Amino acid sequence: MAVKKPKRKSMVVILYGKGGVGKTTVSSHLAACYAAEGRKVLLLGCDPKTDTSTRFLAGLRPPTMLDMVEGKLSRRFEALLTRTPSGVDVMETGGPEPGVGCGGRGVATLCQFLEEHPREFASYDVAIFDVLGDLVCGGFVAPLRFGRGNCVFVVSSEEPASLFAANNIARMTCRPYNDAASVGGIIFNLRRNDAPRGHLTAFARRLGVGVIGAVERDRVIMEAEERGLTALAHAPRSKAAHGFGVLAHAVERVCRSKRSAKATPMTNDEFWAFVRSHRIASL
Numbered sequence: 001m002a003v004k005k006p007k008r009k010s011m012v013v014i015l016y017g018k019g020g021v022g023k024t025t026v027s028s029h030l031a032a033c034y035a036a037e038g039r040k041v042l043l044l045g046c047d048p049k050t051d052t053s054t055r056f057l058a059g060l061r062p063p064t065m066l067d068m069v070e071g072k073l074s075r076r077f078e079a080l081l082t083r084t085p086s087g088v089d090v091m092e093t094g095g096p097e098p099g100v101g102c103g104g105r106g107v108a109t110l111c112q113f114l115e116e117h118p119r120e121f122a123s124y125d126v127a128i129f130d131v132l133g134d135l136v137c138g139g140f141v142a143p144l145r146f147g148r149g150n151c152v153f154v155v156s157s158e159e160p161a162s163l164f165a166a167n168n169i170a171r172m173t174c175r176p177y178n179d180a181a182s183v184g185g186i187i188f189n190l191r192r193n194d195a196p197r198g199h200l201t202a203f204a205r206r207l208g209v210g211v212i213g214a215v216e217r218d219r220v221i222m223e224a225e226e227r228g229l230t231a232l233a234h235a236p237r238s239k240a241a242h243g244f245g246v247l248a249h250a251v252e253r254v255c256r257s258k259r260s261a262k263a264t265p266m267t268n269d270e271f272w273a274f275v276r277s278h279r280i281a282s283l
């Protein structure tokens with residue numbers, strides 16, 4: 001008689017970081033890596049730009065949470081879900097017209113929708129939230145509700161403004177109402193491959209979190225994006241595709257080992273003192 005393999009506990013990966021730092025690039029590549037290993041993956045775009053799914057949809061516009069709120073879709077789980085040929089299932093919040101409504105509300109509404117469908121959500125091996133990093137309202141932290149026992153990862157470049165946002169995100173995870181949230185670590189997505197890296201290790205240590213990996217700036221990632229693909233689909237043997245595979249395993253190791261920790265963030269004054277002492281602005 002065939003022995004049924006025990007199902008691995010599912011993991012919820014929540015990515016935050018400063019605007020433009022590479023959250024969507026990292027989250028869509030992590031999703032592609034897990035799907036390539038045969039995992040059931042749900043990628044959740046929490047950004048009015050609705051661009052989390054573009055590398056999987058060949059230019060098609062997926063249905064969004066906003067469509068559902070406007071009554072254009074039923075509230076069935078499948079109505080909001082788009083299955084893609086890569087094996088990654090996607091959902092997008094979409095977003096209101098500029099200057100109208102609130103992006104964070106869209107994120108909170110998506111999370112509420114997932115809670116209405118616990119069985120379907122739990123059927124995924126991996127769920128990845130790609131969340132706007134501008135933590136301007138409580139809605140942006142709604143995905144932390146799914147983070148119990150799972151992890152927040154911060155995406156940051158080596159630049160001061162990006163590190164500032166990373167410190168702010170660590171502060172957000174320490175607020176009393178987010179006591180379930182822990183930080184799995186920082187994923188550095190470098191602007192310059194020749195940038196000094198010593199201060200990045202020092203920064204992570206100061207925050208009390210680990211460095212999960214560093215993604216290098218790579219033309220292949222941009223070429224893939226231009227074709228509406230991930231680097232895995234565009235150039236499977238590339239250094240970029242390999243690098244994301246290594247990163248995906250590192251993220252999973254942290255999620256499964258529960259090595260995530262309560263961060264020890266800095267105050268704003270401490271942060272700028274850190275920047276000065278490491279001469280980060282002039283690196």
Ligand SMILES: Nc1ncnc2c1ncn2[C@@H]1O[C@H](COP(=O)(O)OP(=O)(O)OP(=O)(O)O)[C@@H](O)[C@H]1O
Nearest residue numbers: 018019020021022023024025216217218221222225
């Ligand atoms: N490692 C990299 N190498 C080359 N290009 C990259 C890399 N990381 C990101 N990019 C490019 O930088 C741009 C911004 O990346 P991305 O959209 O992932 O950032 P984001 O943090 O999701 O932005 P936003 O906050 O606006 O959602 C994209 O065009 C992407 O292709």
Ligand SMILES: [Mg+2]
Nearest residue numbers: 023024025047
């Ligand atoms: Mg993005």
